[in-house]
Amino acid sequence: MKVIERPVLKKTGYKDIKREVFNRIRKNEWPPGTLLPGEVELAAEFGCARATVNRAMQELSDDGIIDRKRKGGSRVNLAPVRQVTFEIPLVRAEVEGKGATYKYELLYNKTDIAPIWLQDQLSLSAYSRVQHLRCIHFADGKPYQYEDRWINHSVVPLASEFDFSTISPNEWLISEVPYTNAEVRFSAISAEKYVATALEVNVGDPIFRAERTTWLSDEPVTFVSLYFAKGYEMVAKY
Amino acid sequence: MKVIERPVLKKTGYKDIKREVFNRIRKNEWPPGTLLPGEVELAAEFGCARATVNRAMQELSDDGIIDRKRKGGSRVNLAPVRQVTFEIPLVRAEVEGKGATYKYELLYNKTDIAPIWLQDQLSLSAYSRVQHLRCIHFADGKPYQYEDRWINHSVVPLASEFDFSTISPNEWLISEVPYTNAEVRFSAISAEKYVATALEVNVGDPIFRAERTTWLSDEPVTFVSLYFAKGYEMVAKY
């Protein structure tokens, strides 16, 4: 008589523990507020080392599912802090990712003293020299995104010499000043004349706008306003 | 003579390693594309166990700074995939967090057969019963967010019995059906009459809208459109 072969029983890894704990939480076996068993106890239950349990619980904590405190133990979060994560691709990558042809065009490029509002925005000293660029990104020949950017020359002096007629400031900056900190603000605005013209929409049409300020360890690098074409949607799953 | 006390020299932890490696990358000592030293080598350099280096490098990988492959080693990412993370709080918490007084009002509440477009949106079978709610959230007495929600009764039948006149469907659902999957879409739209009236803005004004579809393991739970008051901004740092 033939013995049915079974796949070898896999050892419980941290992922298994993470899934199992999460399931118990989701099934309300451990409702919000519950004090979970300690790491030692869980390790005993799952028959593994404490370090393995620790990793699983750490990740659940990172994911905002549970809250951990020394001595206090781990508790199921009362108000799960849902967080959405968006990837911020290069415009070019975004356009090409949709299967469209990307085109870029420089509209304006001038270096001068920073206007007052920008000094405020970037905490610049008076008379700082900044480069002002305006450009537009196309998808299949149609305007996709209008970009209005200011670059701080005291941090990125090389910008003055670079030819932005073929490479967009976005792309150049990423290669030149990688790993910056940034703040983004998304909002809905009404298209004013200049933007409306560039994006080929009517004045007053609703526009999805992203404003981003970027620093290289406390030094302001650039401020950019991105105006998206009509119908643009920013999507995320979580 | 008094001896200056120094803090005891701390051992190098995974955070130190992470910071150090990141600094070398940022200083272009290890430019994008560089093949980094292996974990064993780094462990030797930092005088610690491989596991410690491993944790540091894992996090750098999670952060999108480096790319790791078995046998291939770790490389500095060419195109750093920047990602922004937003927290999605309860409206109430959001309003109160701004120091404003929160108020909620139910405008509409009716249960019926799902309209065709919703059947599509949620992959519902025909004749599914859904509850349609409209409500508005105030901050200091001013309209803050208008909510238009549909709840799938076959997943959350209890919704039909619940009194939404004081507790918003948002809050009730989170307590009732926690840890769901969701997809959000943000866009800028033009206020049509009904929304404009509710938010006390002019018809045609630009509105920041979030649409969210929620599932409880493949079962569609709810679809909601959130319309934010004029001037609303969604902010994130990264």
Add this chain to the structure above:
DNA sequence: AAGTGGTCTAGACCACGAC
């Protein structure tokens, strides 16, 4: 003061994937 999570170690085995 004591219990819980945070972190490190030294060693081990495994699995992927470049060669």
Add this chain to the structure above:
DNA sequence: TCGTGGTCTAGACCACTTC
């Protein structure tokens, strides 16, 4: 094939916090 990262272990010490 075989080097690299992925993961686990058993034990240890430490630091934070609540009691």
